[in-house]
Amino acid sequence: MRLAPESDFVTHVLGIVDSIPAGRVMTYGDVAAVLGSRGARVVGQIMAHYGADVPWWRVIRAGGHPPALHEARALPHYREEGTPLVLVSTAEAGYRVDYSAARWSPS
DNA sequence: ACCTTGACCACAA
C-alpha cells in the first residue's frame, strides 16, 4: 500500500525535509515530532515513496545511520555538504552521521 | 472496525 501523495501528512513531511539546510540532519522521529506525531515509521514510508525529489539523505535514523539500504548513495552528499561524520575506520565502508553535531531543529 | 505493512525507536540480553 501507499500513502496518498496529496495527503497533508505527506505534504508536511516533504516540506520539513526540504527545510533542512545542507550539512544538517534530522531523524525520522524528529520529523514526525514536528507534526505532533510519533509515527517515525510513517515518515519512513513517505520517504520510501516520495523522497526521490527532496534531500532524503538529510533524514537519518536515531543512531546516526543513513536511510536503510541507501548508505552508499548518501555518502557522497555528506562529503559535498560537509556533514559531520563519524568514520568507523579509514575505509568508507562503515560510517555514521555525527548526530549531536549535525542535528537540526526547525524554528 | 480489524488486520497488515513498513527508508523507525528504545531497551534488554
Add this chain to the structure above:
DNA sequence: CTTGTGGCCAAGG
C-alpha cells in the same frame, strides 16, 4: 556487534 520484544502511526484492503 546481533537478535528479540514491544511500541509507535497513517493508509490500504
